[in-house]
Amino acid sequence: MTVTQSVSGTVADAIEEDIRARHLPAGCRIGTKTELLQQFNVAPATLNEALRILRERRIVIVKPGPKGGIFVADQPPLARLALEIVDLKSQRKIDVNNAVEVLDGLDTQVMHDAVRCRTDQDVADLNAMREPLISQWHTPASEELNWQLHRRIADITPNLMLRSFYQNLVDYILAEGSDPTLGVNGFVPDSDDRLKIHLALIDVIADRADDRVDAVLHDHRMVKA
Template sequence: MASTQEEARTFQRVAPAQSVADRVVTEVEAMIKTEGLEPGHRIGTRQELCEQFGVAPATLGEALRVLRARGSVDLRPGPGGGIFVADQSPLIRLAHSVLRLRQTGAPVNDVIKVLDALDEAVMQDAVQHRTDADIADLEAVMAELTEHWHDPIEGLHGNWRLHRRIAEISPNAVLRTFYLNLVDYIEGETAGAATDDALAVPGFRQDTDERLRIHEALIDAIRSGDVKVGRKAVLDHRTLGR
């Protein structure tokens, strides 16, 4: 069996940005996918996997903790036990798909289109379920956004802070989580970019007063508690892009 120092050298040559345990996680998940292993398939014992990947037991233990947290494998003790392919729920598979998307990358404009499609559902929830505390928070975020509206970087991030806070009102955990992850993805992809690149989101021109009024209308609609007003506000927002 390879020593800890030997395994570190081996994996660093292949993927210097990954830890040894991360590499094991990647390889196990790739094996499950490429070989089409079904839920319940026995991958092996701890000892067998240590030998297969040439890693120490502690390293394998770290990788298995990650794999279990992701819902990729199950660990079964006793005779006939070992590491098995987990039976993932559709929700877990969706979460993993989003994670892989963030790892492999996707055009920001494609993510924006999906976010636009979710905006109406997010807005409807915000209108129907907002509290006085939510409204106070939104007004504070909107005031900050207005202050920095003409700043090419702070204005852009303020825009996403506002949309994130609106989404946080939704009681629908799936909608809320998926939406927030998309916003995080967009901010992550545009953070630190050159000014012109950061503003390459379709239709988003924070230096126009009309665009600022459209965002103010979103807050007014949520404050009103009127679903029809909320739908009009979000459609006006979508028409001009972000």
């Protein structure tokens, strides 16, 4: 049973990857069951399980009859967005600088939400991050501590889509192991000024100082508009 599930999952992944790689639109006919059986050289039960997996993912629909077959499903917008992002990453069309530019755009809403919605526990958690930031700012650990702070701030927003986008972009930047300067001339990520700016982010949230958000974010941006 385990082997059958593994093979069917592999077939499902292969079909989904083919749809992504060829950018097949909704309604495009992938083939018949007979054609897919020949293509993947698997048992009918294995293919049926693979198609069940794909239907649950809303990747394909199966239409019976002489003109039937397996077709690309019309996916919800969020599902299409997720696939497009995965496709861009797989083709190396997204670099770390792209992610940071998007984060700069999202920072304003994330910070205003944090100021408005923060709880005493949020403030306690953020204040607990002060000492590690200060003591390790001029060490290689500073970059990860910086992004941990941003992730925790994003935890506060009640906008689940915003939180997910923001934190996944942070994770992507960390996973890429980027140059902390991001190629910006004269930018020193672990300077004393940068430390003060990040501590100011905590202060603004703790003080509920919504009127100071834009100013601190202006200082926070590596490249000023």
